[in-house]
Amino acid sequence: MYFAWLRERLDKTEEEVEIPSSVQTVGELMDWLKTRGEEYEYAFDNPKVIRAAIDKTHVRAEAKIAGASEIAFFPPMTGG
Amino acid sequence: MSGETVRITLNPIDTDAETRAVSQAGGNIGAVVTFSGICRADEKGDKISALFLEHYPGMAEQEIGSHVEEAKTRWPLLAVRVVHRVGRIEPGEVIVFVATASAHREAAFQAAEFIMDYLKTSAPFWKRTEGGSKEAWIDANEKDDRAAARWK
Numbered sequence: 001m002y003f004a005w006l007r008e009r010l011d012k013t014e015e016e017v018e019i020p021s022s023v024q025t026v027g028e029l030m031d032w033l034k035t036r037g038e039e040y041e042y043a044f045d046n047p048k049v050i051r052a053a054i055d056k057t058h059v060r061a062e063a064k065i066a067g068a069s070e071i072a073f074f075p076p077m078t079g080g
Numbered sequence: 081m082s083g084e085t086v087r088i089t090l091n092p093i094d095t096d097a098e099t100r101a102v103s104q105a106g107g108n109i110g111a112v113v114t115f116s117g118i119c120r121a122d123e124k125g126d127k128i129s130a131l132f133l134e135h136y137p138g139m140a141e142q143e144i145g146s147h148v149e150e151a152k153t154r155w156p157l158l159a160v161r162v163v164h165r166v167g168r169i170e171p172g173e174v175i176v177f178v179a180t181a182s183a184h185r186e187a188a189f190q191a192a193e194f195i196m197d198y199l200k201t202s203a204p205f206w207k208r209t210e211g212g213s214k215e216a217w218i219d220a221n222e223k224d225d226r227a228a229a230r231w232k
Contacts, residue, residue, distance in 0.1 A: 001136070003134060003136055004134055004206035004208070005217045056136070056138050056139035056142055057139075058143075058202065072204075074136065074204060074206065075217065076219075076220030077203060077204055077206065077220065078200075078205065078206050078217075078219070078220050079133070079140075079164065079175075079199060079200060079203050079204070079206070080117050080164075080175065080196060080199050080200040080205070
């Protein structure tokens with residue numbers, strides 16, 4: 001799932017993807033997504049500023065994705 | 081109005097009704113602190129016509145809820161209510177409302193601040209401006225990270 005400017009840059013709110021078995025962490029997933037086309041390269045241009053959640057819980061880039069059913073990427077939060 | 085502790089809504093927030101509900105929650109309430117976050121007409125010197133608030137349904141409620149639970153373990157709270165609006169919000173309208181009730185004011189003040197500090201940095205909401213010289217996603221504020229860090 002993608003939110004805010006990530007969603008706009010990718011022009012999609014969510015997608016289902018087959019992830020290669022070599023991709024094991026959230027950080028590796030961002031690197032892999034970046035290779036999927038120009039819009040992904042633009043969206044994930046600066047992975048350091050992108051936050052992630054696995055099954056609606058905040059995680060860091062080192063987090064393992066095994067067993068996740070929903071992974072979300074979004075910019076730093078600006079609510080309130 | 082629902083009696084839920086944490087609510088996300090597309091509709092305007094009736095702060096009077098929310099405050100009354102918390103004040104009348106029962107128990108030995110002696111202090112209610114409320115905070116309302118209001119949409120400014122000016123975003124970094126740029127006049128805007130509205131904000132657009134996006135959120136991650138499910139996770140937003142869960143993140144706020146877990147910090148409300150943590151607040152309840154830190155302070156003797158008798159009632160808590162958090163209402164966050166999403167969608168299009170015009171200047172002057174309430175974006176977020178937090179109310180905390182306790183027997184004495186100190187716990188209510190501190191818990192309200194704690195909940196707001198964490199809501200700003202960990203609840204998945206994003207703001208975009210409408211009608212300024214450029215329509216843009218608002219950047220996160222480092223000051224908010226520092227505010228949340230002091231509770232650790």
